[in-house]
Amino acid sequence: MQDCLAAKIEYGRSHRLQPVVSAKGGTPPKLNQTDKPNQAASAGKKGRGAAWLIIAAGPGLLALLMAFSITRGAASIPLSAVWDALVYFDAANTSHLIIVDLRLPRVIASALVGAAFAVAGAIMQGTTRNPMADSGLMGLNAGAGFALSICLAFFPELGYSKIIIFSFFGAALGAALVGGIASLRRGGATPMRLVLAGVAVSALLSALSQGIALCFNVARDILFWTVGGVAGSNWEQIRIMTPWILGALLGAIVISRSVSLLSLGEDVAKGLGLNTVIVNLLCFLLVLILAGASFAVVGAVGFVGLMIPHLARYLVGVDYRRIIPVSAILGAFLLVLADLGARSLNPPFETPLGALVALAGVPFFLYLARKYRRVL
Amino acid sequence: MTGRHQANEAQKRKVALRNLAIVTSCVALLILLFIVSMNTGYIKLSPLDTLRILFGGGDDRENLILFDFRLPRIVLAILIGAGLAMSGCIIQGISQNALADPGLLGINAGAGLTVILYVLFCGANSFLSIFTLPFLALAGAGAAACIIYVLASQKGQAAAPLSLILTGVAVQAGISALTTVLAVKLDDSQFEFVAAWQAGSIWGSNWQFVLALLPWLLLLIPYVLMKARVLDILNLGDDIACSLGVAVRREQRGLLAAAVALAAACVAVSGGISFVGLVAPHLARRLAGPRHSILLPVCALAGAVLVSAADTLARASVQPTGIPTGIMVAIIGAPYFLYLLAKSK
Numbered sequence: 272m273q274d275c276l277a278a279k280i281e282y283g284r285s286h287r288l289q290p291v292v293s294a295k296g297g298t299p300p301k302l303n304q305t306d307k308p309n310q311a312a313s314a315g316k317k318g319r320g321a322a323w324l325i326i327a328a329g330p331g332l333l334a335l336l337m338a339f340s341i342t343r344g345a346a347s348i349p350l351s352a353v354w355d356a357l358v359y360f361d362a363a364n365t366s367h368l369i370i371v372d373l374r375l376p377r378v379i380a381s382a383l384v385g386a387a388f389a390v391a392g393a394i395m396q397g398t399t400r401n402p403m404a405d406s407g408l409m410g411l412n413a414g415a416g417f418a419l420s421i422c423l424a425f426f427p428e429l430g431y432s433k434i435i436i437f438s439f440f441g442a443a444l445g446a447a448l449v450g451g452i453a454s455l456r457r458g459g460a461t462p463m464r465l466v467l468a469g470v471a472v473s474a475l476l477s478a479l480s481q482g483i484a485l486c487f488n489v490a491r492d493i494l495f496w497t498v499g500g501v502a503g504s505n506w507e508q509i510r511i512m513t514p515w516i517l518g519a520l521l522g523a524i525v526i527s528r529s530v531s532l533l534s535l536g537e538d539v540a541k542g543l544g545l546n547t548v549i550v551n552l553l554c555f556l557l558v559l560i561l562a563g564a565s566f567a568v569v570g571a572v573g574f575v576g577l578m579i580p581h582l583a584r585y586l587v588g589v590d591y592r593r594i595i596p597v598s599a600i601l602g603a604f605l606l607v608l609a610d611l612g613a614r615s616l617n618p619p620f621e622t623p624l625g626a627l628v629a630l631a632g633v634p635f636f637l638y639l640a641r642k643y644r645r646v647l
Numbered sequence: 648m649t650g651r652h653q654a655n656e657a658q659k660r661k662v663a664l665r666n667l668a669i670v671t672s673c674v675a676l677l678i679l680l681f682i683v684s685m686n687t688g689y690i691k692l693s694p695l696d697t698l699r700i701l702f703g704g705g706d707d708r709e710n711l712i713l714f715d716f717r718l719p720r721i722v723l724a725i726l727i728g729a730g731l732a733m734s735g736c737i738i739q740g741i742s743q744n745a746l747a748d749p750g751l752l753g754i755n756a757g758a759g760l761t762v763i764l765y766v767l768f769c770g771a772n773s774f775l776s777i778f779t780l781p782f783l784a785l786a787g788a789g790a791a792a793c794i795i796y797v798l799a800s801q802k803g804q805a806a807a808p809l810s811l812i813l814t815g816v817a818v819q820a821g822i823s824a825l826t827t828v829l830a831v832k833l834d835d836s837q838f839e840f841v842a843a844w845q846a847g848s849i850w851g852s853n854w855q856f857v858l859a860l861l862p863w864l865l866l867l868i869p870y871v872l873m874k875a876r877v878l879d880i881l882n883l884g885d886d887i888a889c890s891l892g893v894a895v896r897r898e899q900r901g902l903l904a905a906a907v908a909l910a911a912a913c914v915a916v917s918g919g920i921s922f923v924g925l926v927a928p929h930l931a932r933r934l935a936g937p938r939h940s941i942l943l944p945v946c947a948l949a950g951a952v953l954v955s956a957a958d959t960l961a962r963a964s965v966q967p968t969g970i971p972t973g974i975m976v977a978i979i980g981a982p983y984f985l986y987l988l989a990k991s992k
Contacts, residue, residue, distance in 0.1 A: 455989040463813060467746070467988055470816050474921070475981035478974045485970050573820075617831065626827035633821030637798060640813050 318588030322597055325586065329600035336604065337382060340611045341374045372505075380504035380512075381610040381624075382603040384565040385575060387516045389602025390523050390595055391561040392576020393583065397530040397591050398554045401462040402581070402643050403636070406442070406562040407573025408466055413473035413480075414445020415566040416496055420480035424487035431567075432511045439563035446559070448472045462643070496570035500624040501610055504568055512564050519560040523595050526553055530591040572625045574632025575602055581639070666941045669934050673948035677725070680952060684721050684959040685713065719854050724958040724972065725951040726860055727917045728927070732950020733871060734910040735924020736931070736943060740878045741899050741906075744811065745929070746987060749788075749910035750921025752815045756822040757791025758784035758914045762844060763829050766837050778859050784915030785908055792907050794818055843971070844918040856916050863912035867905050868947070874902060875939035882937065920973040922980025923950050929987065953979070 342348050348366045356367040388406060395404035406412055418441025422429055429437075453460035453468040460468075484493040523530075529550040532540040540547050565572075579602045580594060587593040605628070613624045685697045690712055692700070700709045731749060738747045749755065761783045799814035830841055877898050880888045888895050910924065930953075931946035957975040964970050 452985050452989050456991070464988065466813060466816065468985060470751075471981045471984040471988065474977050475985075478977035478981065481974050482964075482970050482978065485974075486964070620831055622831055623827050626824040629820055629824035630828070633817050633824065636817045636820075637814060640810065640817065644810065 318586070318590070318593060322587040322593035325597050325600055329597075329604075333382065333600065333603055333607070336607055336611075337378045340378050340607055341370055343611060344374060344614045376504045376506055376509055377501040377610060378607060379509055380501045380568055381606040383509070383513065383516050384501070384569050384572070385602040385604070385606025385609075386520060386599040387561040387565040387602070388572065388575040389579035389583075389598040389605070390520055391558045391565075393580035393591065393594050393598040394523060394530060394554050394558050394561075395576065396580050397534040397594070398551060399460075399465075400534060400536065401460075401465060402639055403462045403466050403577065405573060405575075405577035406558070406566075407473075407571065408469045408577065410445035410449035410469045410472040410476070411442040411558070411562045412445070412566055412571045412573060413476040414443070414448070415439075415441040415563055416493075416571060417441050417476040417480045418444065419496055419567070420483045420489070420493050423489045423492050424483050427489070431508055435511060435515065435564050435567045438567040439559050442559050442563040442566065445472060445476060446555070448476075496566070500613065500621060501569050501606075502621050508568050512568050515560055515564040519557050519564070520599055522553075522557050523561075523599075524592075526550065526557070527592045527595045530554065530595070531589075534589070534591060570625065572606070572628055574628050574636070575605060577639070578632055578635045579605060581635075666935065669941075669945055670948065673934075673945060673952065677948060677952050677955070680955050680959065681721060681725075684724075684955055684962075685717055687959050687963045688712075688717060715853065719857055720958065721955060722857050723860070723916065724955040726857070726864060727913045727920065728923060728950035728952070728954030729868075729947035730860075730864055730909045730913040730950075731917075731920065731923040732927030732931070732946045732953070733868065733943060734906040734913070735950075736928040736939075736946040737871060737878065737902050737906040737909075738924070739928050740882050740939065741902050742811065743882060743884065745991060746812055746925070746984070748922060748925035748984075749906065749914075750919075750924065751812055751819070753791040753795050753819045753822065754788040754907060754910045755914050755919050755921055756819040756826070757787040757789070758911050759787070759844070759919060760791075760822050760826050760829075761787030762915065763826050763833075763841050766841055767829060767832060781859060781863060781912045781915040785911040788907050788911035788914065789904075791818060791822060792903070860912055860916050863908065867909050867912075871902070871905055871909075872940075872943055874898070874905075875943055878902065878939040878943075879937075882939075918971075918973060920954070920976050922976055922984060923953055925987075926980045926983045927953055929983070 338350060338353050341353050342350050346366070346369060348370065352366050353370055355361075356364075356370040360371060361367050391411075392405050395406070395409065396402060415438040418437045419434065422434060422437045449465060449468045449472050450460065452472065453464040456464070480493065483489075529540075529545055532543055532545045533547065533550060533554075535543075537547055540550075562576075579598050583594045583597040583601055587597050606624075609624055609627050609631075612627055613622045616622045616627075682694060682697070686692050686694055692709070692713070696705075696709070697713065699705060700713050705713065734749045735747065738749060738752065739745060762780065765780065765783050795811065795815050795818050798818065799811040830838060833841060877893060880891050880893050881895065881898060881902075883891075885895050914920070927950035928942075928946050930949045931942055934949070935941045935945040954972065954976065957979060958972045961970045961972045961975040964975075
C-alpha cells in the first residue's frame with residue numbers, strides 16, 4: 272500500500288499533473304519536480320532511506336543534545352551530574368535542583384514546542400499548498416497573543432489548562448481572519464496574499480493586545496509572550512501541554528497519508544476518494560491545537576514551521592507520511608539548539624529565543640520568496 | 648474654438664474651486680481637532696479656558712500643561728502625520744504600488760535599529776541626541792530601503808510591487824529580531840526609552856523635537872511639491888515617462904531619497920508609527936484625484952488629521968499614561984490595509 276501511494280504521488284509529479292490542478296484549484300507550489308519516472312522512483316527510495324535514518328537515529332541524538340544543553344548555562348554542570356540527577360535525585364544538591372527544576376523543563380518544553388510548530392507548519396503547507404505557510408506568518412500567533420491578553424486582563428486567575436483553551440480560540444480567530452481576508456477576492460488566496468493579510472492582521476491584533484495590556488496594566492505579563500522564550504517553563508506547564516501536543520502529533524502522523532493526497536490538489540484528492548472537507552477540518556483542528564498549545568507556553572516563536580518542513584522535504588521527498596515525523600524531530604532539534612544559543616550567547620542574560628529563530632528564518636523566507644516567485 | 652476655450656476655462660475654474668473647498672475643509676477639520684486635542688488629557692481644560700491660556704491669561708500650572716506638554720505634542724503629531732503621509736504618497740506614486748508604505752518598506756525598522764544602536768553606545772539622555780537622531784535614523788532607513796530594493800529586484804528589472812512588499816516584510820522581521828536581541832543588552836532606563844520609542848508614543852513632547860524635525864520638513868516638502876508634475880508623469884509608467892522626456896532613473900532616485908528622508912526624520916522623532924503613509928494617500932486620492940500638485944498637500948493634511956486624531960484618541964483612552972499613538976494608528980490603519988488588499992487584484 273505504501274509503495275502504491277508513493278508511486279501514485281510520483282506518477283502525478285512526473286507527469287506534470289500540477290498545472291492541470293492549478294487551472295481549477297489555485298496555484299500549487301512546485302515541489303521537487305522530477306521529469307523521469309525512474310528518477311522519481313530512485314528519489315523516493317533514497318527519501319525513504321533518509322526518513323528511516325532520521326526517525327531511527329533522531330530521538331537518540333536529540334536526547335544527547337538535550338543532555339548537553341542541560342549542562343550548559345550560567346552555572347556549568349558536568350554531564351555525569353545530569354545522569355545522577357535523573358536517576359538518583361538528591362534534593363540537597365544544588366546542581367540537581369538546577370537540573371530538575373530549571374533546565375530540564377525548559378529543554379523538554381523547547382523540544383515539544385519545536386516539534387509542534389514544525390508539524391503545524393508542515394500540515395499547513397501540505398493542505399493549503401502554500402510554501403510560505405507558518406503559524407507566525409498566518410496570524411495564528413498574533414491571534415493567540417490577542418486571546419491571552421484578553422484572558423490576562425479580564426480573568427487573571429485562570430489556570431494554565433484554561434489559558435491553553437483560550438490560546439486555541441485566539442489562534443482560530445487569527446487564522447480565520449487571515450484566510451478569510453486573503454480569499455475574499457475572486458481567484459482565491461495566493462501565498463502572497465496570505466502573507467500580506469497575515470502581516471496586517473498580526474499588526475492589528477498585536478496593536479489591540481498591546482492596547483489592552485496597557486489599559487489593564489498587564490503589559491509586563493504580556494511582554495513574555497510577545498518576545499517568545501522557554502525560560503519560564505515549569506513542570507506544571509509541561510504536564511498540561513504534553514497530552515495536547517503529543518496527541519496532536521500522533522493525530523498528524525495518522526492523518527499524514529491524507530495530507531499527502533491533499534498536497535496534490537483538492538481535485539486530485541477527491542478523485543482518489545478522499546473526503547476533503549473532513550480531512551481539511553481535522554487538519555485545521557490539529558494545527559490549532561499544536562500552534563495554540565505551543566504559543567501558550569513559549570509565545571511568539573515564528574519561522575520554525577516555515578523552515579523545518581522545507582528542510583524535511585529536501586531530505587525525504589514529498590510524501591507527508593515521512594515529512595511529518597521527520598519535521599517533528601528536526602523541529603525539536605532546532606528549538607533545543609536555539610534555546611542553547613539563547614542561554615549561552617550572552618550569559619547570564621537570556622537572548623530572546625523568538626528573535627534568534629527569526630534571524631535564521633528571515634534569510635530562509637527571502638530565499639523561498641525568490642524561489643517561488645512564479646507561483647506567488 | 649473660443650467656445651471650447653471658454654469651456655476649458657470654466658472647467659479649470661471649477662476644479663480650482665473644488666480643490667480650494669477640499670483644502671479649506673481639511674484645514675478646518677485640522678483646526679477643530681487641534682482645539683479638541685488641546686482640551687483632551689488627564690487634566691481637563693474647557694475650550695474657553697484654553698483660549699484664555701493661549702492669550703496669556705493662565706496661571707503657571709495651566710501654562711505648563713498647555714505650552715510645555717500639550718502644544719508640542721499636538722504640533723509634533725501634525726508634522727509627523729504630514730511628513731509620513733507625503734512620504735507614502737511619493738513612494739506609491741513612483742512605484743505605482745497602491746500598497747506601499749514607508750513602514751512596510753522597512754524604513755521604520757531600519758531607523759529603529761540605528762536608534763537602538765545609538766542608545767546602546769551613547770546613552771539616551773545626552774542633549775545632542777535630539778539633533779543627531781534624525782541623521783542616524785536616515786542612515787538606517789536608507790540602508791534598509793536599499794537592501795529591500797536590491798533583494799526584491801530581478802535581473803535588469805525594477806522590483807515588482809508585491810515582491811517589494813514581501814521582501815520588505817521579511818527584512819523588517821529580521822531587523823526587528825536583531826533589535827530585540829540588542830535590546831537585551833540595554834539597562835532599564837535605556838530599555839524604557841527604546842520600548843517607548845518602538846511603540847510610537849511621540850515621546851519627544853517638547854519644543855526641541857519640533858525644532859529638530861522642522862528643518863527637514865521645510866527643506867523637503869517644497870522640493871517634493873516642485874516635483875509634483877514629475878510625479879504625475881512617473882505615475883504613468885516608466886516607458887511613457889521616458890518618452891515624455893523625463894530622466895526616469897534620476898528623478899526616481901531623487902524622489903525616493905526625499906521620501907526616505909521625510910519618513911526617517913519623522914520616525915526618528917515619533918517612533919514606530921506605520922500605516923499613515925499607506926492610508927493617507929488613499930484618502931487624499933479619493934478626495935482630490937490623481938494630480939500630485941493638489942494630491943500632495945491634501946495628503947499631508949489628511950496625514951496630519953489622521954495622526955492628531957489618533958493621538959487625541961490615544962490620550963483620551965487611558966488615564967493618565969495613555970496608549971502610545973503608534974498603537975492607535977495601527978488599530979485604525981491595519982483594517983484599511985486589509986480592505987485594500989481584499990480589493991486589489
